[in-house]
Amino acid sequence: MQFVLLGWPDEGPTLRLDYRRFAYAGKFVMSNTGKAVVVDRWDTRSVPSTEYDTGVVAAVAFNADRTDASTLWIRYVTVRADRKGETLGPRLCAFLARAARGAGYETLKIAVNNPFAYEALHKAGFAWTGETTGLAELVLERPADAPATRHTATYRAGLDRYRDRDLGDPESSFLDSRAGATPPTLVAAARPTAALSAGDGRSLSDTP
Template identity: 55%
Template sequence: MEFALLGWPEDDHRLRLDHRQFAYAGKFVMTSTGKAVVGDDGVVAAVAFDADRTDPDTLCVRYVTVRRDRRGERLGPRLLRFVRERARERGYERVTISVNNPFSYQAAYRAGFSFTGVEHGLAELTLEWPGDRSAERYRAGLAVFRERDLSDEEQAFLDEHIDGEPPDVLDAPT
């Protein structure tokens, strides 16, 4: 697997993804966000990001997508970790992401993010790096999802993790 930073927001990079294979594919065509990808023989996961409009020291991850047939391989968290490291190297002190389901929440935790306690947008929870990775904070975020209309898979996931510890942070990809 090769991880690559295609460009920062000011580079006006466009990425065309097949909408049948990737959620949010249309969001990657926009040139106002930076892009990073992972792939072997073609793109299998992508992230779009830009600077926070109110805090120049914060990078915001806007979209993460993994090709449907490659989900469950931890590509999303590994790519998030890759972007987080590139942001740190570029001088960003903080990286945020907002998620709207427990699977994305877990993926962000695997990348080293933690729940801020803030909800916004359309039922999104904000996570940040660095942050409080205590078990209490992790469980508080999962508990927010309990109040939502979830799929059977999401409900089973919550039942399994609601009293657990935050997942370990995955090693940084090379």
């Protein structure tokens, strides 16, 4: 698999994703956000198409903070429906963090509205800031050059915010399974010892 930065927000990259297989597909057509993707050219479940970009199994859209040029906001993360559960989202976000560092960003942030995204971003080295948005999303962040310090008490407090919403399944079952848990293990790409990408940081081949 290849992790590829398609472009920064000012470069206006667009991406055509199949709305039947990707959540938020319509958001990736817009040119006002940067894009990065995971491409699997050997994917046997990819459907040939002249309408959609094929080979893409995960994507992320992002833009700079309006008031702090050193902060990059991740706006949307999507993984193809049949490829969920492979940590593609966390690995792509960790790749983006390294690319952002090379572009001069110091901090990455994301607002998440469900416990699955909360867990996935912790795997990418993010941690809850204790803040929420007006939409009741939890704001997570990490430095561009290293994973955030993840405190167990803060991690659990974030999960409790979702428990307070009386969610149905599968969210409630997932929250039950994380009762008393510690932050999840970082994906390899998010660890401080991970090898840096070569060249300009716009692409990276996946390694075990």
